[in-house]
Amino acid sequence: MEHLSYKRKITIMIAIIAAMFFSAINQTIVGTALPRIIAKLGGMDYYTWVITIYLLTSTIATVLVGKLSDIYGRKPFILTGIVLFMIGALMAGTSADIFQLITYRGIQGLGAGIIMATAFTAVGDLFAPRERGKWSGIMMSVFGFASVVGPALGGYIVDHLEWHWVFWIFLPLGIVAFIMILTMFPKVERKPAESIDYFGSLFLTLTIVPMLLAFSWAGTKYAWGSPQIVGLFACTLAALVIFLWIESRVNSPVLPLSLFKNGIVTISNVIGFIMNAGMMGALMYTPFFVQGVMGISPTYSGYVTMPMSIGMVVTSSISGQLITKTGKYKRIAIIGLAIMVIGMTIMHYMNTISVTVLSMVVFGFGLGLGMPVFSLTVQNAVSPKDLGVATASSQLFRSLGGTIGIAVMGTVMSTGMTNKLQEILASGRGVDLSKLDPKVAEKLAAFHNPQMLLDQPKLAQIQAALPPELQTVFSQMIDSLREALSYSLANVFLAGAALLVVALVLTFFLKEIPLRTGSGGQGPKPQEAAETDREPAPRLRGKQPANG
Structure with a gap:
C-alpha cells in the first residue's frame, strides 16, 4: 500500500489508530480496577490468570494472524479482531465469578492480538522504513494516552459505579472503529499460490500453551519439580521439535525459520522478550503496591501511575521524529533502556507516594524512547513479502516475555510474602x-x-x-x-530491573543499518511497488543492506 497517496494513507492511519485506541483503552482501564474486581468476585489465587489468559490468547492470535494477513490482507483480520474484542468485553462485564472473567478475558485477548498484529504491520505496508519511525512514535503515543486516561477512569468506575462498566463503557468506540476500518481500509487481493500451514500453526500453539501454563503454575499451584510442571515442559519440548521439523519442510511456514538467520531480527526479538518480561512482570504488580501497601483507592491509584504514561507519550513522539529525521535508532534504544533500568531501580526503593511518582516519570521517559525501536528494526531488516510474519514474530516474543515475566514475578511475590x-x-x-x-483464631484466620x-x-x-x-x-x-507485601514487591521490582539490564547489554550488540527511505511521491504502481522495494533502496552514507 506504499503506492497510495499521502492523503489516503493518513485516512487509513486514522482508522487504524481508532481500532488501536479501542483495544488499548480497554486494557489500561482494567489494570487499576482489577484488584478491586478480584476482591469482589473472589479468587485472589487466580489473579495472575486474568492477565495471563489475555496475554496467552493474544500471543497465539498475533503469530497466527501474521502469516495469514500476508496472504489475505490486513482488513478482514482487523475487523475480526474488533468483533472478538467487543464480544469478550461485553461478556466480561457479566462475569459472576473469577473463572467466567478469565474465560471472557481470553476472548478479549484473541481480539487484541489480531488488532495489534495487523495494525503494526499495516504501518509497514503504508510507509517506507524511514517514515515508520514517526508513525511508530505516534502509535506508542496512542498507547500512552490510553494509559493516562484508562487507569484513572477505571479507578473512578470501581469507586463510584458498578465494576461491570469498566468493560462496557467503551463498547460504542468499538462500533466506531469497526465502521472506520470497514469503509476506509483498502481491500488487498489474496496472493496466488500460497498455502496455509495448518500443522505448523497447530504445533506452534501446542508449544506456546503448555509452556505458559508451566510458567504460570510453577512455584504457586505446583512445585517447580512436580510431575505436572515437568510434564508441561516435556510437552512443550516435544511440540517444539515437531514444529521446527514441519517449518523446515513446508512451502509457506507460519513462522519461517529463515527469519532467525537474520541477526538483526533475532537479537531484536530476544531484546523485546527480555524487556517485556522485566517491564510487564513488574508493572502489573504496581497497583498492588499503591493500593495494598500504601492504602490508596483505585481512583487515586490511577493518578499515581499516570505520570509514567504522560512521560511515554512525550518521549515516544520525540523518538519517532528523531528516528525519521536521522535514520538512526540504536543510540535512542540504548538511552531508553538505561532510563528504564533507573526507573525500575527506584521502584525497588519505593516507600512514599512521591518516590512512586518519581519512579513512574523516569520509567515512562525510558519506555517512550526504547519501546518503539525494536519492531522498527525487524521491519527494516526483512523484505516486504515477509513484513506481516516478521512483525508478528516481534509481537510474539514480546507477548511471550510479558506472559512469562508476569508468571515468574507472581512466583517471586508469593514466595517473598x-x-x-x-x-x-x-x-x-x-x-x-x-x-x-x-x-477468636477461627474468626481472624479468614482475614489473614x-x-x-x-x-x-x-x-x-x-x-x-x-x-x-x-x-x-x-x-x-x-x-x-x-x-510482607511491600517486601515481596520490592523483590519483584529488583528482578525486573535485572532483566532490563540484560536487555540493555544486548542492545550494544544490535547491528544498526540505516532505515530505507523508499520511493518518493505517489510511488510505483501496486504490482511494481514490491519489486521496487526488493531493489537496493537508497541508504544513508552509501551503506549497503546487511542481514546481521
Whole structure:
C-alpha cells in the first residue's frame, strides 16, 4: 500500500489508530480496577490468570494472524479482531465469578492480538522504513494516552459505579472503529499460490500453551519439580521439535525459520522478550503496591501511575521524529533502556507516594524512547513479502516475555510474602493465631489474607464490626500483611530491573543499518511497488543492506 497517496494513507492511519485506541483503552482501564474486581468476585489465587489468559490468547492470535494477513490482507483480520474484542468485553462485564472473567478475558485477548498484529504491520505496508519511525512514535503515543486516561477512569468506575462498566463503557468506540476500518481500509487481493500451514500453526500453539501454563503454575499451584510442571515442559519440548521439523519442510511456514538467520531480527526479538518480561512482570504488580501497601483507592491509584504514561507519550513522539529525521535508532534504544533500568531501580526503593511518582516519570521517559525501536528494526531488516510474519514474530516474543515475566514475578511475590510472614511471626512481631482462643483464631484466620488489602472500604467495614478486644490484634495482622507485601514487591521490582539490564547489554550488540527511505511521491504502481522495494533502496552514507 506504499503506492497510495499521502492523503489516503493518513485516512487509513486514522482508522487504524481508532481500532488501536479501542483495544488499548480497554486494557489500561482494567489494570487499576482489577484488584478491586478480584476482591469482589473472589479468587485472589487466580489473579495472575486474568492477565495471563489475555496475554496467552493474544500471543497465539498475533503469530497466527501474521502469516495469514500476508496472504489475505490486513482488513478482514482487523475487523475480526474488533468483533472478538467487543464480544469478550461485553461478556466480561457479566462475569459472576473469577473463572467466567478469565474465560471472557481470553476472548478479549484473541481480539487484541489480531488488532495489534495487523495494525503494526499495516504501518509497514503504508510507509517506507524511514517514515515508520514517526508513525511508530505516534502509535506508542496512542498507547500512552490510553494509559493516562484508562487507569484513572477505571479507578473512578470501581469507586463510584458498578465494576461491570469498566468493560462496557467503551463498547460504542468499538462500533466506531469497526465502521472506520470497514469503509476506509483498502481491500488487498489474496496472493496466488500460497498455502496455509495448518500443522505448523497447530504445533506452534501446542508449544506456546503448555509452556505458559508451566510458567504460570510453577512455584504457586505446583512445585517447580512436580510431575505436572515437568510434564508441561516435556510437552512443550516435544511440540517444539515437531514444529521446527514441519517449518523446515513446508512451502509457506507460519513462522519461517529463515527469519532467525537474520541477526538483526533475532537479537531484536530476544531484546523485546527480555524487556517485556522485566517491564510487564513488574508493572502489573504496581497497583498492588499503591493500593495494598500504601492504602490508596483505585481512583487515586490511577493518578499515581499516570505520570509514567504522560512521560511515554512525550518521549515516544520525540523518538519517532528523531528516528525519521536521522535514520538512526540504536543510540535512542540504548538511552531508553538505561532510563528504564533507573526507573525500575527506584521502584525497588519505593516507600512514599512521591518516590512512586518519581519512579513512574523516569520509567515512562525510558519506555517512550526504547519501546518503539525494536519492531522498527525487524521491519527494516526483512523484505516486504515477509513484513506481516516478521512483525508478528516481534509481537510474539514480546507477548511471550510479558506472559512469562508476569508468571515468574507472581512466583517471586508469593514466595517473598510467605517467607516474610514467617520471619515476622518468628520475630514475635506478628500474630500467632495458634496462641489465641480457638474461636477468636477461627474468626481472624479468614482475614489473614493479602486480598484484604485490595479493598479498603471492605477492610474498614470489617474492622469497625469487630469487638474492641480484637481491634489491636486485627490492626497488627494488617500491618504484618502490608510489610510482607511491600517486601515481596520490592523483590519483584529488583528482578525486573535485572532483566532490563540484560536487555540493555544486548542492545550494544544490535547491528544498526540505516532505515530505507523508499520511493518518493505517489510511488510505483501496486504490482511494481514490491519489486521496487526488493531493489537496493537508497541508504544513508552509501551503506549497503546487511542481514546481521
